[in-house]
Amino acid sequence: MAQRFGLSMSGAVCAMCICKLLFSRVAIKAVMIHCAMLGLLVSGATVADSESDNVIDAADALAKDVPGRPLTSAEIYALDSHIFADGARLPDGQGSVEAGHDVYQQQCASCHGGRGEGGRALELVGDRALLLTEFPDKGIGVYWPYAPTLFEYIQRAMPPDNPGLLTNDELYSLIGYLLYLNDLLPENSTLNRHTLADIELPNRDGFVDQFTVSPVELEK
């Protein structure tokens, strides 16, 4: 169980990386390096950082007694399911705000509060103040630039003690309900791969891609 938790949370971190860094090739490589550092060595994979030419090779890593083991093809296939910010690779299925209410109450409310206001875990609905103050609310309306990446994050990471539990229909329902709670979707809505990809979140332009903006630019 501990191992499963570790794996899924690192997947979650990677999903967040993708969400925040958009989806340039360099960003994807960074995510892969991140996974490798967390011990998710991909069999036969070579991950190169184009700037420094540092190469992490799974066989090398094993020879050097780096923690981790090569993944089987089935494990790689299971991990290789990144959903992109534009909705590419979202799966089939659909769900309604109404059904999402029930899934949310059963699986999420105990930590995130009855209506997403936060509790044992952080809020999913909050102030729309941008992330510029010292302790901003991290509701979905400001903390996420794109809606489709929510799908992968929740699928891989939530609920934390049983990630991967939810079906695609339940995930579409849940995201619909969370967007409804954030005033971003009417109550009678349903979501599928097309309608989820069409949603524009309000803080979409409030993020920088740290891999395409040079550090010099960022300092200005």
Ligand code: HEC
């Ligand atoms: C046992 C408590 C627990 C449960 C149950 C739980 N979460 Fe979480 N959730 C967390 C914690 C802790 C974090 C912060 C994780 C981190 O930062 O790495 C989090 C983070 C999140 C985030 C990212 C933070 C944000 O503001 O957007 C989302 C989205 C989320 N959870 C959705 C859900 C959904 C949907 C469910 C129900 C399927 C759920 N969670 C169930 C504890 C929980």
